[in-house]
Amino acid sequence: MNLALFGGTFDPIHRGHVVVARAAAAKFQLKQVWFIPADIPPHKQKEPITSYYHRFAMVSLALAGEKDFVPSLLEAPDLDHDGGDRQPSYSIETVRRVKKTLGKSDHLYFLIGMDAFKDIAKWYKPEELLSECDFIIAARPGYSLADVASSLPQKLRPNAAVTKLFRKEKMAGPLVLPGAALHMLPETHENVSATQIRAAVDRGGALKRLVPDAVAEYIHKENLYRIRPTRRKTA
Numbered sequence: 001m002n003l004a005l006f007g008g009t010f011d012p013i014h015r016g017h018v019v020v021a022r023a024a025a026a027k028f029q030l031k032q033v034w035f036i037p038a039d040i041p042p043h044k045q046k047e048p049i050t051s052y053y054h055r056f057a058m059v060s061l062a063l064a065g066e067k068d069f070v071p072s073l074l075e076a077p078d079l080d081h082d083g084g085d086r087q088p089s090y091s092i093e094t095v096r097r098v099k100k101t102l103g104k105s106d107h108l109y110f111l112i113g114m115d116a117f118k119d120i121a122k123w124y125k126p127e128e129l130l131s132e133c134d135f136i137i138a139a140r141p142g143y144s145l146a147d148v149a150s151s152l153p154q155k156l157r158p159n160a161a162v163t164k165l166f167r168k169e170k171m172a173g174p175l176v177l178p179g180a181a182l183h184m185l186p187e188t189h190e191n192v193s194a195t196q197i198r199a200a201v202d203r204g205g206a207l208k209r210l211v212p213d214a215v216a217e218y219i220h221k222e223n224l225y226r227i228r229p230t231r232r233k234t235a
Helices: 015-027 052-062 091-099 126-132 145-151 160-165 194-202 213-221
Strands: 002-008 032-037 069-071 107-113 134-138 175-177 180-185
Touching (some): 052 213, 145 175
Parallel strands (some): 134 180
16 A cells, blocks of 8 residues: 655645645555644744644545545644653654555655745754655745755755756656655646635635635635734724
8 A cells, every 4th residue: 555644734734735635645545645734834833734634624624525635633733741841743753653564565654845845954863754755845936956956855865966957857766865765746737825824814815726615614714824813894
């Protein structure tokens, strides 16, 4: 079985996430894609994020009609926690937990967008993470294979001469190096971001093009992403 883990903040999940997962599932014959909202994203510890339970609920709603996509609680907060500081959700730990449950014939992938992958060298134990499973990197306009190679941790990067040869190459791949196997997913042409969605909500804009209908309804029902108070109508 081919399985992909798709981690992220998902604050909120949007149509772009689903389109990327569909494209990856088709190209790499994925039996399942697990969407894994992070409880405490290590790279966003100083930023305000929506409650895990709201984010997981939105992921579940977005995937309701996708039989091969699974909303996963792998990084859910510990309900038995004693009240001290919770630990960040590290991808290396999640990947290793999943690998313990897999059979010898199973193949594990880690699905990630290029915008996130460009910071992979700053992640927790990045060399170990890249060696644990293959990566599927979703392409973005303006990026080349050289950008993928230069984003790797220093120990895994090809030499400068090789990287230079990649400068004019589109993200077509795969890029197989000692300690890392990187597969490229072509651009999906879904130009949407969580930041864009939050801004649309705050100004009262339409969400239909940006998120699944059930997610839009949940956002409005729970009054999420409202920064400015709603003005009362005067007579």
